[in-house]
Amino acid sequence: MWREKTVYIEVENRLEEKTALHVHGLSKPNVQDGMPEIEPTPFIHPGKSHLYQFVAWQSGSFFYHSSNPLQESNGLMGVLIVLPRQEIKIPNRDYVLLIQQWEIDQPALSSLESEVFKPKNLNRNPNFFTINGKSFPDTTPLDVRYGEKVRVRFINNANMSHTMHIHGHDFKIIEEDAFKRKGKYLDTINLPSGKRFDVDLVASNPGIWPVNGTKPFHKTNNGVSPGGMITRLRYI
Amino acid sequence: MWREKTVYIEVENRLEEKTALHVHGLSKPNVQDGMPEIEPTPFIHPGKSHLYQFVAWQSGSFFYHSSNPLQESNGLMGVLIVLPRQEIKIPNRDYVLLIQQWEIDQPALSSLESEVFKPKNLNRNPNFFTINGKSFPDTTPLDVRYGEKVRVRFINNANMSHTMHIHGHDFKIIEEDAFKRKGKYLDTINLPSGKRFDVDLVASNPGIWPVNGTKPFHKTNNGVSPGGMITRLRYI
Amino acid sequence: MWREKTVYIEVENRLEEKTALHVHGLSKPNVQDGMPEIEPTPFIHPGKSHLYQFVAWQSGSFFYHSSNPLQESNGLMGVLIVLPRQEIKIPNRDYVLLIQQWEIDQPALSSLESEVFKPKNLNRNPNFFTINGKSFPDTTPLDVRYGEKVRVRFINNANMSHTMHIHGHDFKIIEEDAFKRKGKYLDTINLPSGKRFDVDLVASNPGIWPVNGTKPFHKTNNGVSPGGMITRLRYI
Structure with a gap:
């Protein structure tokens, strides 16, 4: 969506328990912040819905999640990108990488793609790591052409x-937390929980390149390598 | 205390084992740094006391802890704030949030307030998370009035x-580690072990607001939500 | 080695399984990056060797490791330092501290020096912590003389x-990831996995000083204190 517009998010609760939605970042009125355990904003009961609204006064990368940590850690979350109304330099590609972790009770020793597994609540000892919901080799590549400017938005709520x-x-x-930064160069970026970092690169080195978490265990699917938090930057 | 003054800390050991006190940050003479495993500074034996003294040449947020990691992780630590002698811009409120983690062997599934539990040494797999010694809902709110400038000093030694x-x-x-920073904006701050970050905000958005750790498990008391590392910014 | 020179690394595989070598940082041609699971670079089979070559266009601290996370977490890694061809200000001392973690299945409750232990693959729940392959008290001190300028290169691939x-x-x-930084002061530095930070200090406070990880458990050898991630800055 565009900056300075009003965000409307209608949440329809099809769960069998109450929920509420918190958009992380983007200061808003207390009744719209969505954490009814503390704030004057309603719980949404099963079968009910609620409309959140607030102004996106800031462009950048945000995410939203259930105010209930158990629901949040089971995946009740998503991404909200606010674009500037007139961007001076628009990148040629703009990718979002949502990083998550999961703890599967009776883990398969290979990919999880063909069966349904229920993650343990709260994922304290994760054994599966996903980028946009998938582990390597099932992750989606970031396709680029030589010479393009590429934005990658890293978001972590694990x-x-x-x-x-x-x-x-x-x-x-x-950008960090949707605030402009001066363009410090890196080759490896740490993503603490709840943080968002937008980075830019120039597609100047053709090939098929790994984009991966550096922690050895995170490059596996429950110990089976390669897997987990790996995708590819692929010149097309 | 005030910058450029001498700090005197008399430590009286009422434990049944030896101890020593290390003040983290604030460079000082080798005999005052308080890590006798390595440095020429004494152990304090049971029933004995020792006087540490050094100049607080730097203002900012510091902490101290036992030089013994087992004592340290059982809570033998505290906070030392050094104020500049003449502060140009004094904030209206100045709060310290000391972040700690605990591992309780036979955990209660709710608040720990009414019983005494002994934490496991070294807290490798923490299930309780405290701000100034308390978990939500027992944490103390940060009270502010509209328009005030508020300093929050985050300290982590977990x-x-x-x-x-x-x-x-x-x-x-x-400030970071008591060194001035240029005022980079954030909405979420990562607190690595042993680090101190002082942040300023303007109380411009009335209500009752959560101040919380973003990691889902840290917002619980051993998995019971809400709990843990949550306090409130409360307009009065 | 020197910047702008070509790096030649011949890898001879004496393992009973295939391997490949990835140099972390230093952008290079796709066939030289060494991650054959994804890139057009060969696996090195048992008894075979392979020559990697690329230009070190950037000075600074780098490391290399096996592209196989299990081999990597068992210690198949090392350090690559690229020096500028003409350094304006050469420090008097230049130390590299490679930080690693290990999980030992049947841990000894003291130093590991006199026996051989096999670490568990992937070190998810580490109980031993090393600096350049050794835990305290066996770590090597950083020797300095009063007045010297000392560079310390911290590298973490745990x-x-x-x-x-x-x-x-x-x-x-x-420097961070071998990119110049403006000299921000700190007393405590966080080392995320895969990151390198070069720091400078002036040897102005004589004595024998701990250089240690701040996490209480990391200052032990499987819970026995002192130990682990501690070395000394020692005036000679």
Whole structure:
């Protein structure tokens, strides 16, 4: 959506328990912040819905999640990107990488794709790591053409910090928590829980390049390598 | 205390084992640094006391702890704030949030307030998370009035990084490890072990706002939600 | 080695399984990046060797490791330091501290030096912590003379973040991931997985000073204190 517009989010609760929605970042009125355990904003009961509304006064990368940590850690979350109304320099590609972790009770020793597994609540000892909901080799590549300017928005709302490395390319931090930064170069970025970092790179080194978490265990699916928090930057 | 004054800390050991006190940060003479496992500073034996003294040449947020990691992780620690002698801009409120984690062997599934539990040494797999010694809902709110400038000093000496989010307000990093910073805006701050970050915010958005760790498990008391690392910013 | 020179690394595989070598940082051609699970670079089979070559266009601190996370977490890694061709200000001392973590299945309750232990793959729940392969008290001190300028290069490729504190001295961040930084002062530095931070300090406070991880458990050898991630800055 565009900056300075009003965000409307209608949440329809199809669960069998109450919920509420918190948008992380973007200061808003107390009744719209969505944490009814503390704030004057309603719980949404099963079968009911609620409309949140507030102004997106700031552009950048945000996310939302249930105010209930158990629901949140089971995946009740998503991404909200606010674009500036007139962007001077629009990148050619704009990718979002939502980083999550999961703890599967009776883990399969390979990919999870063909069966349904129920993650343990709260994921304290995660054994599966996903980018946009998938583990390697099922992750979606970031396709680019030579010479393009590429934005990658890293978002982490897991219990752990995760650390991402883009092979073959250095990149610049453009925004942190949707606040502008001066473009510090890095080759590896730490993503603490709840933080968002937007980085820019120039597609100047053709090939198929890993984009991966650096922690050895996170490059596996429950110990089976390669897997987990790996995707690819792929020149097309 | 005030900068450029001498700090005197008399430690009286009422334990049944030896101890020593290390003040983290504030460079001082080797005999006053308080880590006798390595340095020429004495152990304090049971029933004995020792006087540490050094100049507080730097203002900012510091903490002290036992040089013994087992005593340290059982809570033998505290906070030392050094104020500048003439502060140009004094904030209206100045809060310290000391972040700790605990591992309780036979955990209660609710608040720990009415019984005494002995934490496991070293807290490797923490299930309780405190702000100034209390978990939500027993944490003390940060009371503010509309328009005030508020300083919050985050201090972490736990085994883990913790990540804090102030709802409804952005804030600026003013000092890191008691060194001045240029006031970078954030909405979520990562607190690695042993680090101190002082942040400033303006009380411009009335209400009752959560101040919480973003990691889902840290918002519970051993899995019971809400709990743990949550307090409130409360307009009075 | 020197910047702008070509790096030649011949890897001879004496393992009973295939391997490959990834140099972390230093953008290079896709066939030289060494992650054959994704890139067009060969696996090195048992008894075979392979020559990697690329230009070190950037000076600073780097490391290399096996592309196989299990081999990597069992210690198949090392350090690559690239020096500028003409350094304007050469420090008097230049130390590298490679930080690692290990999980030993049947842990000894004291130092590991006299026996051989096999670490568990992937070190998810580490109980031993090393600096350049050794735990305290067996770590090698950083020897300095009064007045010297000392560079310390911190490198972490473990599953966890580690946090290092140099007692009695503040230090400046000079480079992060081999990119120049403006010299921000700190007394405690967080080292996320896969990151490198070069810091400078002036040897101005004589004595024997701990250099240690701040996490209480990391200052032990499987819970026995003192131990683990501790070395000394020692005036000679």
